Amino acid sequence: MSLTPAFLDELRMRTSLSTLIGRTVKVQKAGREYKACCPFHNEKTPSFTINDEKGFYHCFGCGAHGDAIRWMTDQRGLPFMEAVKELAQAAGMDVPAPDxxxxxxxxxxxxxxxxxxxxxxxxxxxxxxxxxxxxxxxxxxxxxxxxxxxxxxxxxxxxxxxxxxxxxxxxxxxxxxxxxxxxxxxxxEPDSDRAKKxxxxxxxxxxxxxxxxxxxxxxxxxxxxxxxxxxxxxxxSPDTPLFDKGRTLYNIDRASPASRQTGRVIVVEGYMDVIALAQAGFGDAVAPLGTALTEHQIERLWKMVEVPILCFDGDSAGQKAAIRAATRALPLLRPGHSLAFATLPQGQDPDDLLRASGPAAMDAVLDAAQPLVERLWSHEQGSAPLDTPEQKAALKQRLRALTDAIADPDVRAHYAHAFRERYDALFFARPAFTPAARGSGSGNSAARWQRDKRGNWKAPIGPAGHEVRAIGASGMEQRLLRAILAGLLRHPDQIALHRETLAGLPIGDPILARLADSMISASLRKETVETQGLLTILEPGEVYNMAKGMLRADTFTLTPHKMTADPDRLARDLEEAIRVMAQGPELEAALAEATRRFKGDVSEENLAEQQRLLALKADHDRRLAELAQPEDIV
Known part of the structure; x- marks a missing residue:
């Protein structure tokens, strides 16, 4: 349907904006205009003005601005054509039909x-x-x-x-x-031979x-x-020309304007849950209609708020429904848009909770809602035993399958990083000592990396006075570090994801250290960093020549997989390579401290800690050798 500017102008002219807004908001005459408390944000002193002559509203507090059609779409939550049709009907105008x-x-x-x-x-x-x-x-x-x-x-x-x-x-x-x-x-029975209808x-x-x-x-x-x-x-009702249960949410007509006030939408399991919540003052609740939450319903919720709260019963059926919704949302995720999950006490639905403990208890449940990433992690972690290496590997495989289901590359990379952090914290407890960021001036002064006059990093003192060595000066670590930096040069969008870890790497090769610092600085100055932009900030000399050499190389490897075409593979390999690179000095410092404690106190506890760290160090060295291929990239 094509609506001409003339038709829309006529529609706006025939609509009294103050009357339209006054149906749901208390307005007061103020000279030639009207004023009200803004319906788009909470305020006590009116800063929302309505000008009938010019046909627009404006809030001097939050900046909300628009005409009659915008009011219907933003405050009422109507699609554009629905807003036009409703205004046209009130104004006695016929909306042109396309055919x-x-x-x-x-x-x-x-x-x-x-x-x-x-x-x-x-x-x-x-x-x-x-x-x-x-x-x-x-x-x-x-x-x-x-x-x-x-x-x-x-x-x-x-x-x-x-x-x-x-x-x-x-x-x-x-x-x-x-x-x-x-x-x-x-x-x-369309084929029945019944004589009488x-x-x-x-x-x-x-x-x-x-x-x-x-x-x-x-x-x-x-x-x-x-x-x-x-x-x-x-x-x-069955599906009809008016009703598609997979695209409809119960109470959408009342919850949509309510959500404009609260900035929240609560998704519950059924009609009576919605009604009990509304009666208790929670007017922003909706429910699917006897089916699991669909992709269309999730998209409809995102038109209301960016992170709807799914509030399901604490029993097994409710939690299964929550996970079904979580996995169904994964391919749809995009920056800013996600789901949160609130869990009711075992054996209670919203009505039970409200009757037993009142609205404050419901508020507490909603305030404790988990982000989507946490709900997925806790579900996968608790879905099977994790006692054997095979079971641990199966968890890693399940997490990777969830990550792979996400279509948006930025969101997918962040989920991969979040799952990796949780997985490592569960099975590979990191030592407490972590070098402070280079040149940040923060952290324990005894453990801060500093440069000498030649630009080399001077190692800080680690636990119990043990010096933490620099990395990347030669050998396997240098090859791996060069591969990491080459990967970041080719894919600079990955720099910001690993900026904090990169800044904490005690790089022993001064040229590689300067290249890393330049890349980190560039990512701090700009949201979007491009390869050519990185090169332009490097002065001609050793660092520039090294960077150019890295880019001239046809391929480079971090694992047996060549990182040339698959962005998902590249992101995962970079993440693991940076993690392994950072762990080396930390493990060595922690192991030295554990060995010192064991020599001073030959106890089973100290021996077990030393053996645990030795096993972690051996695993780290093995993975370092696998990642650091003998082939140089330049």
């Missing part, structure tokens, strides 16, 4: 919307009738107030096969079947009814809860 077929579909959808609205009115009326007594008793038992009942549109479907069909007969059976309100028994009958019978609404608050489907014995406990 006759689209107009026909729109007309058909209008008929379905009317039928669903009529069904909602019917169900609400039945709840207040004699037959609705059991449903009203159930609501009272659940502690649902009259205000909540009205806000969520509770109704009741009589236990009859034809009451709704009769009440809505003017819409005709075909439309009611298409809307999912009636069931056509013959449609289930059977009549459609009501889909919902003897159930407490809840309307499912779209972002504009229009009823598009229903959910019905059985009141006595029977299955299913909850029955939803």
């Amino acid at each position: 006759p077929r689209a107009a026909k579909r729109a007309e058909a959808a209008k008929g379905l919307h009317d039928a669903m609205a009529a069904a909602q009115d019917f169900f609400v009326a039945q709840l207040d009738a004699i037959e609705g007594a059991e449903a009203r008793a159930y609501l009272s038992k659940r502690g649902i107030s009259d205000a909540t009942r009205r806000a969520f549109g509770f109704g009741y479907s009589p236990d009859s096969r034809g009451r709704l069909r009769t009440a809505l007969k003017d819409y005709g059976d075909p439309m009611l079947v298409e809307a999912g309100l009636l069931i056509d028994p013959d449609a289930a 059977r009549d459609p009958y009501d889909r919902f019978r003897g159930r407490l009814m809840l309307p499912i609404r779209d972002i504009r608050g229009r009823t598009i489907a229903f959910g019905g809860r059985i009141l006595g014995q029977g299955e299913p406990k909850y029955l939803n």
